[in-house]
Amino acid sequence: MGRLKLISKAISIGKVTEKYPFAPIEVPEDYRGKPVINEEKCIGCGACANACPPQAIQVYDDLERGVRIVHLFLGRCIFCARCQDVCPVGAIKLTKEFELATPNQDDLHQIVELKLARCSKCGKPFDTYRHLIHVAENVPPWERGSLLLCPECRREKTSEWRLWGCKR
Template sequence: MILPKLREIKEALTSFFSAPYTTKFPFEPHTPEPEFRGLPRYHAESCVGCGSCAQVCPPQAITMTDDQTAGVRTLTVDYASCIHCGQCEEHCITGQGIKLSTEYSISVMDLKAPEMFESVQKELLYCEACRVVVAPRDQLKWIKNRLGAKAYAHPNLLLESQKEFFGLAPAKSKSRLRREDQVKVLCPKCRHKVVVEDEFYGFQKND
């Protein structure tokens, strides 16, 4: 048992008289490695507001809120709950909407302080028939750019492309959805009604 103790004493003395391996933080600022997983930050110009980051967040530190009155979607990261796992960055559909930075230190006395939150807001697009949320406008633009010429096969993407060049007058409301409502921004449920119910409107099952 003497030899192991001697080796431990030698290691302790060697470490005591050797240069430190750690940084001098907090007396000097520490610069993490580029691969360091720090605080996630939104990049508004690349984020499309799809909400995939909120869906895959294990501790549910990211919340998604749709404001029907203002017509915006707000994505918020709560750093008090974030575990810096990187799932939000990995599953971001654009790859640049949210990125883990090298920032790691937040010193606050209140967990509800503004510094403990990171938010981004995106304009929402609503169904012109039932007023449910279709998608954020930036998400439709991103899909349109990804599909290229194929995007013109979908009415929602076609209308969004037309709005970039000239305005479209709002359509008049009707008692029911008709075939001409195909050229409207509609949710999947209302578009199904246009295609199916209008085709068989007036047909009743004979008893």
């Protein structure tokens, strides 16, 4: 008798399954899917890599080519959206895309390359032009010249100022 009750209840409820993958599925508005880096907006600051718990985003410099590389590997991503939350220019966004299976592992990588600026004193590459421009917007005009110095040369310059008793 218990089986008849179960069958009658199932008939009264009707179908509860989705037609996916044969019909598109609607994802919720705040769904956290595949992250994508906007190459035009990215300044190469590395905030996303610092915030990424599984280290799915790596930021490193190729000094021979003079570029900073921002490398996103979706195979490690846990879709936590921390990268999106910390990006100061909104260059990384999580999409609603969730079908990430692929026969080609190269499809799981996104690489952004940004040109590095060279120190005006020693010529060593140290930061991206885009990041320096972004930082310059929040620095007083009399200190913007020091932005074109690498950290080592900036440290030397600050030490010289202190030697002469200047406050900058």
